[in-house]
Amino acid sequence: MHRHVLSVLVENQSGVLSRVSGLFSRRGYNIDSLSVGETEDPKVSRMTIVVRGDDQILEQIKKQLNKLIDVIKIVELDPEQSVFRELALIKVKTDLSTRASVIEIVSIFRANIVDVSNDSLTVEMTGDEQKIEAFINLMNAYGIAEIVRTGLTAIERGNKVLNNTNKDEEV
Amino acid sequence: MNALKAAEAIVRCLLAENVDTVFGYPGSYILSVYEALRVLKLRHVLVRQEQAAAHSASGYARVSGKVGVCIATSGPGATNLITGIATAYMDSIPLVVITGQVNSSLIGRDVFQEVDITGATESFTKHSYLVKDATQLPRIMKEAFHIASTGRPGPVLIDIPGDVQEAEIEFKYPQDVDIRGYKPSIKGHMGQIKRAVKAIEDSRQPILIAGGGVISANAQQELIRFIEKTRIPVVHTLMGKGAVPTENPYNLGMIGTHGFKQANEAMNKADLLIFIGARIADRAWGGVSKKSLDDVKIIHIDIDPAEIGKNLGTHIPLVGDAKLILSEMTQRINDLNIEDWVSEVQELKKSLNESKTKVRKTKAVDPEYTIRLLSQKLNDEAVLVADVGQNQLWAARNFEDRAGRNFLTSGGLGTMGYALPAASGAKFAAPHRQVAAVVGDGGFQMSMYELGTISSNNLGIIILLFNNSRLGMVRELQQRRYGIISNVMLDKNPDFIKLCEAYGIPGIRVSNNSEIEAALDKAIESKGPFLIECKVDSDESTL
Numbered sequence: 001m002h003r004h005v006l007s008v009l010v011e012n013q014s015g016v017l018s019r020v021s022g023l024f025s026r027r028g029y030n031i032d033s034l035s036v037g038e039t040e041d042p043k044v045s046r047m048t049i050v051v052r053g054d055d056q057i058l059e060q061i062k063k064q065l066n067k068l069i070d071v072i073k074i075v076e077l078d079p080e081q082s083v084f085r086e087l088a089l090i091k092v093k094t095d096l097s098t099r100a101s102v103i104e105i106v107s108i109f110r111a112n113i114v115d116v117s118n119d120s121l122t123v124e125m126t127g128d129e130q131k132i133e134a135f136i137n138l139m140n141a142y143g144i145a146e147i148v149r150t151g152l153t154a155i156e157r158g159n160k161v162l163n164n165t166n167k168d169e170e171v
Numbered sequence: 172m173n174a175l176k177a178a179e180a181i182v183r184c185l186l187a188e189n190v191d192t193v194f195g196y197p198g199s200y201i202l203s204v205y206e207a208l209r210v211l212k213l214r215h216v217l218v219r220q221e222q223a224a225a226h227s228a229s230g231y232a233r234v235s236g237k238v239g240v241c242i243a244t245s246g247p248g249a250t251n252l253i254t255g256i257a258t259a260y261m262d263s264i265p266l267v268v269i270t271g272q273v274n275s276s277l278i279g280r281d282v283f284q285e286v287d288i289t290g291a292t293e294s295f296t297k298h299s300y301l302v303k304d305a306t307q308l309p310r311i312m313k314e315a316f317h318i319a320s321t322g323r324p325g326p327v328l329i330d331i332p333g334d335v336q337e338a339e340i341e342f343k344y345p346q347d348v349d350i351r352g353y354k355p356s357i358k359g360h361m362g363q364i365k366r367a368v369k370a371i372e373d374s375r376q377p378i379l380i381a382g383g384g385v386i387s388a389n390a391q392q393e394l395i396r397f398i399e400k401t402r403i404p405v406v407h408t409l410m411g412k413g414a415v416p417t418e419n420p421y422n423l424g425m426i427g428t429h430g431f432k433q434a435n436e437a438m439n440k441a442d443l444l445i446f447i448g449a450r451i452a453d454r455a456w457g458g459v460s461k462k463s464l465d466d467v468k469i470i471h472i473d474i475d476p477a478e479i480g481k482n483l484g485t486h487i488p489l490v491g492d493a494k495l496i497l498s499e500m501t502q503r504i505n506d507l508n509i510e511d512w513v514s515e516v517q518e519l520k521k522s523l524n525e526s527k528t529k530v531r532k533t534k535a536v537d538p539e540y541t542i543r544l545l546s547q548k549l550n551d552e553a554v555l556v557a558d559v560g561q562n563q564l565w566a567a568r569n570f571e572d573r574a575g576r577n578f579l580t581s582g583g584l585g586t587m588g589y590a591l592p593a594a595s596g597a598k599f600a601a602p603h604r605q606v607a608a609v610v611g612d613g614g615f616q617m618s619m620y621e622l623g624t625i626s627s628n629n630l631g632i633i634i635l636l637f638n639n640s641r642l643g644m645v646r647e648l649q650q651r652r653y654g655i656i657s658n659v660m661l662d663k664n665p666d667f668i669k670l671c672e673a674y675g676i677p678g679i680r681v682s683n684n685s686e687i688e689a690a691l692d693k694a695i696e697s698k699g700p701f702l703i704e705c706k707v708d709s710d711e712s713t714l
Contacts, residue, residue, distance in 0.1 A: 018290065
């Protein structure tokens, strides 16, 4: 079961998200995360979907997504050629004795502290999944009160642009 | 440009799409459209339950080659359509389904007769719209007809709130459609066509498997020409029935769990399988007994890329329209070196023809013999609509396909109660063609409300009812799986002759083979609807 990152351009309309997520659940595809937002063209949204499956399943996922009228284009992103990022907000339990060492780790990870209270620190961090996982692992020792993650979002490196013209012709 | 009510614009769009008949059932939130239908004199067929509107539209579409249109109100009207929409989706039938919706300001409040029909039908519509802005209606209608009828056909649903129907808009029906997310590939990829032709030329025992896609692509002639040039034998799925005439010497008939053993045997022996517009779902593939496909090559031609590789690994995928691809392949292909295979196929064909002359030992009516007789008596343009269950397979195995005939059934979803409403849709599409509906006592009772539509429109449909007082196929499955005598029986069936009489439909009850011919003659002579009830032994088997 390999992990694949799909970038999907869709019409920015109500109902699209439910069509896409419904497709995954009814066909039994495994989905790790899905994030969505508007693009440079306000009529188009871009979804980043992280899926698991062998090549045959991935092929089916792409084809079935392509069948949705609202789906404009699908590209599988090559991890070597792309930037993957995720945002996490992590509320860590702290007291006077642990606060300093948490701040130290936060600065090593180049994360930000966005809120402080007597018993906790809230950390904002961006990075690829491994970086976030690594940070969460370290914070477990202090006690994590809450985690919110956006799911992966991704873009290709270099001059390449995912534009919203016609769908890829399947051969 | 002229300003008019959106409801009227909807009907004007239908007229612009050359729609001459819509099937429907009214209700509060679709009345504006009904008023426009009346004013603009577009023929509306009042069915007796919304599910029938969808099935009738489907029968209409399959016989006319046009998009079928059905209309219902919000809430229960819309939910009653669901089975019909799913049936059409599974069989790739082009429909435009129009539903009323509660007023925009009330959506989401669970008001009277509100239901989220676009959500409910999401997984079995090709596309759907919830119209929020009346000015978008002409574009949406244009897109809906385009999406329903092009590429792989299917149902498209348009849900229109009552206030949107009442809004005033400037009406102009668009000429063109441009949907950036929808550009079906029609022309086959030339490199792939060449590869397919090469693989066929290299094969020694190739076989063609025709699915419903051959019929929806209207590619029957192209397929026959390809067969005649190459002498490759052809088999078909349930949905592919009618793609090639039964008498064609290369046609070995239907494959699958309930197909002919000669057809399945040819599949087993082949070294190259050429699928055309077939999904290769479980029932069709179920007749193939070989475990390994290592020594078999597979070419799959389909307009829907997602069908290729879904159920079966494919060596040469070919996306596009079957009609274009087949004629291209016919032009390119050289003579094949398949003499041994051709003579083997001739033997199979002989044994297939012989198997069709057997008559079952029964004191009651032999349903297969009855279908064969019906098939002989109907003319070359007849439409046969089969319901679901034993009757469906008796019909599929024994109704002779001819170039001008149609065979309709719910192949993918297996929806009982399909035959009567689909037959009436077929009759509306082609009033001068003979239409017969084959149905069991179970399916008949799921759809007998449509006797109302049939009788009030005096539709000349021959209803051939096989009454075994059972759900025959269920009984067989129960016996096979659990070794029990069925606990589900229809022993207390009504008197179907009397029931039809109440609707003004004449009927004859036939209790043995000797009475069938006279009954069929009488039914065919009668210009209006006619019931023939055949008494079938409760233990009669499918095969």
